[in-house]
Amino acid sequence: QVQLVESGRGVVQPGRSLRLSCAASGFIFSSYGMHWVRQAPGKGLEWVAVTSYDGNNKYYADSVKGRFTISRDNSKDTLYLQMNSLGTEDTAVYYCAKGHSSSWYSHFDSWGQGTLVTVSS
């Protein structure tokens, strides 16, 4: 079955960078769009970014545009989120989610367990 395992959790100071990874298994990773979604403590879900199956199409939430970069390595079945210029508002659990089809347009049908990122001095 689909398995998504995020890693890269940690405490980072404001202004610093962090890279998250999501290892995928149980499906043909290179055939599906992939998303990052985050949830601040005690708050609702916030979509962060999506990449199409081949990495050629990427979209971002306004709140992270210009600071975060989503990428994928289909040879390693791994999704990444490079986060730069982190602020305290980026403190959240970050979930990796699988798209239902190859594009950025389809809903997310499976989720990882999430990884906590804390931005604090």
Place this chain on the structure above:
Amino acid sequence: QSVLTQPPSASGTPGQRVTISCSGGRSNIGSNTVNWYQQLPGTAPKLLIYSSNQRPSGVPDRFSGSKSGTSASLAISGLQSDDEADYYCATWDDSLSAWVFGGGTKLTVL
């Protein structure tokens, strides 16, 4: 402030039917299908309804979705204590070129 508007809370007694609304605009719900996610306490979200009214395999038929114009609804019939969770609607927004979520509705089973 979320692009999609949901009531912050809803409640019902066991066996009852409850509905949760999700209101948007022409560029999101008005143009695209709606998906619903259930998040049980302390766990990752789970897909409940996709394409406005389709249930993934394994989701009981007590859960149903509908869409009309720029609004969507999730209905839960035969309410059970296990249904106590947060529920979120989500869809693609053509104007923003982004996925958008509702603020979430906390369902309490009394």
